[in-house]
Amino acid sequence: MPQATGNPTRQLSDGQQKNTPHTPDICDGLDGAGPADDGPAVRHPAATATRTDTELLIAASVLLADAALAARQAGADLTDALTGGRFALQALRRPAWALGTALSCAHALTSPAGLGFGPNGGVIGELARIAGNVTRRRPAAVAMAVDAFALRIEAATVTHPNLDSAHARRLTGAVVAGDRLEAVRALHALVERLGVTRALTTVSPVIMELLALTGLLDENPVNDGFSWVTLAGGVPTTDPFLGLPSSLLKYLNPGPGRAERVDADPILAKVLGTSRNDIVSYINDIGALGNHGLVLLRRIACADGTARHVLLLPGTSFALLSNSTPQDLVGAFDGCLRTDTTYTRAAKKLLRRAGVPAGSELMLVGHSLGGLTAMNLAADVDVASEYRITHVVTLGSPIDAKRPADHTTRVISLVNKHDVIPMLDGRGPASPHDIPAGWVELAWLDESYDYPLSHAPQAYSDSLRGELAHYREQVNASIRRYDGEITGNQPYMLRDK
């Protein structure tokens, strides 16, 4: 039986509600701390008598993450001071001062009880950092970051009991300890015991933390950026293993995009014949469209006399890494990390080809990669200025790091918490980072535990039709302006080229 998550429902400023992992309010009243922007703060013990362990773990992870970033910055500042050209000029004039200062900076940068081995930033600093990484000299910042991730994993374990099993504990413990051989063995044991899909589902709540820890503790100094960005709550722009920049993906997904008008097959036509302005109906339509390149543009003569449009965007086909449509695995990675993708280019051509009038109101509904593409279209200044994108509704999409260009666009994200895919934006169940105020995120745990079943549109549809009917009503109330008579249901086939 599906159930809304146990996280507290937060009242937003605009009166909406969302269910998200609660971020503890840790920045109130620090003993002697300065302004809020200057550093972290902790609520006094007396004020936290009712705080649960999960909240405490997340609060501690936030503090440690901030401390790690501060230690790293302090190392970068001292490195910059020591390697800057003006220091060298001063050294020529005042060699004694320069020697003393260099020794003092070097001591601060290499003290095992302080910053550890902390040089970073700039050419010389990065070379020193790489040398330290290769020789496994761990800076204080890395030690703090590792413990911050460990706290997040522990917090996730409280809400995801499967992570507390012996096999999962063995895996997470090995990754936190930086023992890769043991981690591989533990992963193998986990897969042997649970199978690939359930093992993936088991570790999915902490997958970003595990990847970040791997990047931080291996000997590859180039992939550390992924870990630091994940720690700071940003969107990684490199891969976690080799540290390759995401911009390389554009060379793997280079198509200009093309949209062809096609006729609906009988099964699709039958489903579309019963469509209406209802989130469950939209999900069923997306399911009927499949994952082979079809999308749907719907014209609606709305009850208020306005003509509006809805674009339905299905997700990824997992059959091949790359196929002739934008709905492939390469497109999924591209859509996750960038905004200008083959899918968005093809969708823009669709809107132009279909003659959607400039300035008309448009709602984008997408599943998985389709939701990512919906957000990417909403983030595109040209699209957002040409049309008025009123709503973006996503199902099982990792969109939390993306932002629409138009601040009035309403974003509604539906998340099955057993689904691995929505976690790929780095905001897992124990992440302290929240989505913007004004977004509506509706999350739940349903019976479809294993991936990919938990990610299927049908799983979302079933949940919203059953116990979570109140979520369905909430979404339908938000999109009510699209109520009216459907005057056109036109499928289009999107191609890479």
Add this chain to the structure above:
Amino acid sequence: MTTPATAWPLENAVFSAAMLAHRLPWADAPARALGLDSLTREGAARKVLAHLRRSRSGRPVRLRTPFGSFLVPLGAADTAGLLAGAAASDALAAPVRLDAAGRRYGLYPHVPLPPDGVPPAAALRAPLAEELEKVAAARRDDHALPWEVWRPGLLRAARRVVAGGAAADDTLLTEVLLRTAGAAGSRAYDGRSAALNRRLAPYLADPDPGSAAAGLVRGRAAGPVVPAARTQGVPPSGEGRPEEALAHTLAVVSEAAVTTALQALALAAAGVPGAADGPAGAVALALGHFPPLEAVVHPVRTRFVWDGLVVDEGTEILAAPGWLRDPADATAHADATAHAGSGAGPDAAPGHGHDGPSPLCGSPTGCSATALAVHVAEEVVRFFTEAARPALLSPALTPDRMPFTLAPHTVLVALPTAGTVPRAVRAGTPASCAASARAGADRLDRHARSLAACAAQAGWDGEETGERFRMRLLEHAERCTRAASDVRAAARRLAD
């Protein structure tokens, strides 16, 4: 009647070489390193123009370059007169901005505000101050406001002042405006302009009382404005739309708030004569020295005569106030501009006048929105200087040797709060590194206290895992304290 004189081949060659050199990175690095201003790219171009001014009695001269053949008026008065004559004859097509490397960029068309469309200063002050408070709150530990904070904050303030409070969050409006301006003169312009008009329409339909939008609505209700085509030479199809007037005002105010105000703060912080006297002087000096539109090309579409000089169809008039400043008299010009700005009232400052070309807008005959923009820039400077004098961290700027250009993204100014007096240390020096290190040490100390306080909370002692994490927190707190002590000691050494 005469035709314009043509520059000699050598003069054309030197001017062209100076423009071409802008496309070659580090081309003039040796000259810069040796302090030979006349041999830098900017210095050479200005020297050619100064030479032409002396040798041709100041009359406009035709310069031939690989980037076009330009008719160049060689003084401010000639520039204003020539452009006014062309505008009176309705002889000008839409202008474009020319950068020092000869690249052309579209300009958002000038559409005048109604005579009483500019909102009163008192109405702007409160909303502007509210936005500036938010920008000020994002200062770094050393009180500096980096470009990444300054630009979005001031763009937001400009939207608030021009389009109203509802537009403050509308970052898309600014993006569309910039893209529309960039598309000026191309086929994409009409589509982008329509999108911009759609974006602005709600702010005009329900204008914020204190905004320029409200003034525009009020002014248009009072009477018709001068058609845009009469003053600028654009086709009459686009004239008179309130959205276009508002967009133009937003473009001009955004530029002044983001670029000119920051340059003015830098000049005031550097103690340049006149700039330190007050906001009006600083803004006037910034506009005089670093006009955002340092060169504008006005294509001539019909033949006209000005002051006995025949200007044929197809000619391109290069109005380049930023390039006409002779390096030799830069300081004198600074003094004169500053006195005009601070002593003769706001209308005497560049941009305040409604007759000459505006340094913020491509209009050949003045721009009423520029007055509003200058006022906003002055308010920004006043806000950040009334508590304490700012300190320039970068770039190096000395009053007796002003640079030819001052890119706003390179400016880093410390803007102290009342009662604090930051040390004026240049970025990159050991002293500034010491300040950063001290701030870092303070941060580490605060983190140490926070971690210790977190470890002291109830809730960790329920199980072994909790106790293990508590010990890790305490270890990290201790390490932060040690690291802060080490970093502070290094900072003391650096500051010695």
